[in-house]
Amino acid sequence: MTKRIFKSIILASVIVLLASGGLTIGVLYNHFGNQLEEELRTEAEFLSIAVEDEGMNAFDSIPSEAERITYIDTDGTVLFDNRSDAADMENHMDREEIQEAMEEGSGMAVRESDTLSRRTLYYAVRLSDGTVLRVSSVQYNLTGLLGGMIQPLLIILILALVLAGVLASRLAKQIVNPLNGLDLDHPEENQTYEEVAPLLSRINRQQKSLQAEITEAKRQQEEFSMITDNMEEGFLVIDSHTEVLSYNSSALRLLGAKDKDARQSVLALNRSENFQKTVEKVLSGQHVISYQEFQGITCQVAANPVFQDEKVTGAVILILDVTEKMKGEQMRREFTANVSHELKTPLTSISGFAEIISDGFVKPEDTKKFAGRIFKEAQRLIVLVNDVIKISQLDEGKLPYEKESVDLYEMVREIFVRMEDHAKAEGVHCYLYGPHIKADTVKTILDEIIYNLCDNGIKYNKKGGSLTVTISQDGERPVITVEDTGIGVSEEDQKRIFERFYRVDKSHSKAIGGTGLGLSIVKHGAMFLGADIKVESTLGEGSKFILTLPE
Numbered sequence: 001m002t003k004r005i006f007k008s009i010i011l012a013s014v015i016v017l018l019a020s021g022g023l024t025i026g027v028l029y030n031h032f033g034n035q036l037e038e039e040l041r042t043e044a045e046f047l048s049i050a051v052e053d054e055g056m057n058a059f060d061s062i063p064s065e066a067e068r069i070t071y072i073d074t075d076g077t078v079l080f081d082n083r084s085d086a087a088d089m090e091n092h093m094d095r096e097e098i099q100e101a102m103e104e105g106s107g108m109a110v111r112e113s114d115t116l117s118r119r120t121l122y123y124a125v126r127l128s129d130g131t132v133l134r135v136s137s138v139q140y141n142l143t144g145l146l147g148g149m150i151q152p153l154l155i156i157l158i159l160a161l162v163l164a165g166v167l168a169s170r171l172a173k174q175i176v177n178p179l180n181g182l183d184l185d186h187p188e189e190n191q192t193y194e195e196v197a198p199l200l201s202r203i204n205r206q207q208k209s210l211q212a213e214i215t216e217a218k219r220q221q222e223e224f225s226m227i228t229d230n231m232e233e234g235f236l237v238i239d240s241h242t243e244v245l246s247y248n249s250s251a252l253r254l255l256g257a258k259d260k261d262a263r264q265s266v267l268a269l270n271r272s273e274n275f276q277k278t279v280e281k282v283l284s285g286q287h288v289i290s291y292q293e294f295q296g297i298t299c300q301v302a303a304n305p306v307f308q309d310e311k312v313t314g315a316v317i318l319i320l321d322v323t324e325k326m327k328g329e330q331m332r333r334e335f336t337a338n339v340s341h342e343l344k345t346p347l348t349s350i351s352g353f354a355e356i357i358s359d360g361f362v363k364p365e366d367t368k369k370f371a372g373r374i375f376k377e378a379q380r381l382i383v384l385v386n387d388v389i390k391i392s393q394l395d396e397g398k399l400p401y402e403k404e405s406v407d408l409y410e411m412v413r414e415i416f417v418r419m420e421d422h423a424k425a426e427g428v429h430c431y432l433y434g435p436h437i438k439a440d441t442v443k444t445i446l447d448e449i450i451y452n453l454c455d456n457g458i459k460y461n462k463k464g465g466s467l468t469v470t471i472s473q474d475g476e477r478p479v480i481t482v483e484d485t486g487i488g489v490s491e492e493d494q495k496r497i498f499e500r501f502y503r504v505d506k507s508h509s510k511a512i513g514g515t516g517l518g519l520s521i522v523k524h525g526a527m528f529l530g531a532d533i534k535v536e537s538t539l540g541e542g543s544k545f546i547l548t549l550p551e
């Protein structure tokens with residue numbers, strides 16, 4: 001802008017300079033021309049008086065370097081000329097000024113010289129005897145005058161231009177500086193040219209509406225980030241060149257990417273072939289749903305293309321961690337297979353014994369024995385089916401969930417009564433210690449848990465061993481500890497005994513009527529109640545199961 005103002009000022013100065021120079025020269029030229037004419041006229045008048053008085057003698061005192069004076073006879077013959085010899089001069093009758101003077105008393109003429117840079121002014125006056133006195137003077141014409149003055153004129157022009165340059169530069173800065181110093185953050189606070197005030201107030205209005213839009217966009221962005229960042233699911237929006245436009249932290253976590261650089265391709269977040277193929281497919285316009293494994297996490301990747309005017313402009317990718325779901329499904333499949341297998345064994349025995357009896361292969365005295373075996377297998381089936389039902393109910397969360405205040409000591413005492421025969425049969429002594437702590441819990445489930453733990457404590461005990469249940473408190477949390485002096489569980493097996501159908505010693509467990517579901521019911525029951533279950537055990541010495549209920 002400074003440059004443009006500078007150039008404009010210089011251009012204006014040059015135009016003004018040339019125009020004013022030209023006009024001045026024109027006016028001066030005209031003025032001097034008129035003055036010269038006047039001088040010639042006065043000189044001719046004076047001289048004519050002298051010639052009238054003295055005749056030719058009047059010319060004696062005229063120096064040759066004075067204005068040219070020519071005296072012409074009535075027939076045009078030159079009688080005198082102070083610059084040339086009159087005898088050599090041609091007849092002047094044809095000269096315009098002479099003719100005019102002869103006819104009208106005086107005459108004036110201007111003739112350009114050969115060189116074109118000068119012109120000669122002639123003024124002629126008729127004397128009383130009809131002779132004509134002519135005075136002439138040479139003057140520079142306009143071209144001549146300009147030619148003669150070109151050097152000083154150029155110097156003046158250059159000086160004027162330099163001066164104009166300096167002034168223009170200062171002026172341009174003076175004009176532009178306040179504009180450069182405008183505080184556009186607070187447009188209305190500027191006190192510069194009133195001409196820019198409307199512009200500033202418009203900027204102010206636009207700035208305000210822009211600010212409002214930015215604030216709204218930021219708010220929406222923050223809202224969006226808050227929602228997406230709190231999502232467990234990974235969320236990505238990419239453009240058609242695979243560049244990530246939007247993402248949440250879950251997406252980075254699930255894809256195993258540490259951080260994301262600006263304008264990064266989604267392909268750099270996970271380099272697995274499956275993921276690359278998904279991106280390729282979705283950007284070709286296909287909806288993709290696939291299961292992929294990212295660093296041990298099973299994910300469902302759902303990718304949807306985004307179309308605009310039937311062209312794919314990007315894609316939205318949703319990544320769900322389905323590890324637990326998959327594990328659950330796997331567990332359910334295994335559970336079904338295990339249940340079928342466990343049911344098959346007693347059923348095959350029952351069917352076998354019944355077939356032998358019906359075929360009449362069993363002696364009447366052995367019938368009782370066979371019926372007893374069938375009864376035992378049927379009992380096993382009932383226990384197994386009951387356990388499966390309990391596990392399923394816990395799995396589905398379909399159990400009646402009614403909490404009540406339970407006296408833990410009383411509840412264990414009742415369990416001991418129910419187990420009395422079993423304990424006696426196994427030769428195990430049962431002990432109960434602790435205060436009458438009350439817990440707000442679901443009694444049926446807690447009963448089932450403690451019953452299973454006590455049942456195991458008797459089953460996996462030694463003859464003459466003991467089972468001790470202690471009621472205590474860990475802070476506000478009620479604790480029930482079931483401890484036995486039985487066979488114990490190795491550290492390796494401790495990790496697995498809560499799994500469904502896991503039994504340390506299959507044949508022994510089966511022989512004593514175990515289903516492999518007891519501790520699984522304990523674990524699920526504890527989860528249902530919000531309690532923690534822990535095992536401490538030493539092989540050959542005994543086990544301790546600690547159940548800590550919630551406050």
Ligand code: ADP
Nearest residue numbers: 456460488497503504509514515516517518519
């Ligand atoms: P089961 O019906 O076979 O007893 P559980 O789920 O109750 O099934 O127990 C799983 C396995 O854990 C048992 O087969 C047994 O090997 C082991 N176990 C459970 N409780 C004890 C205990 N108190 N002492 C030693 N081993 C135990």
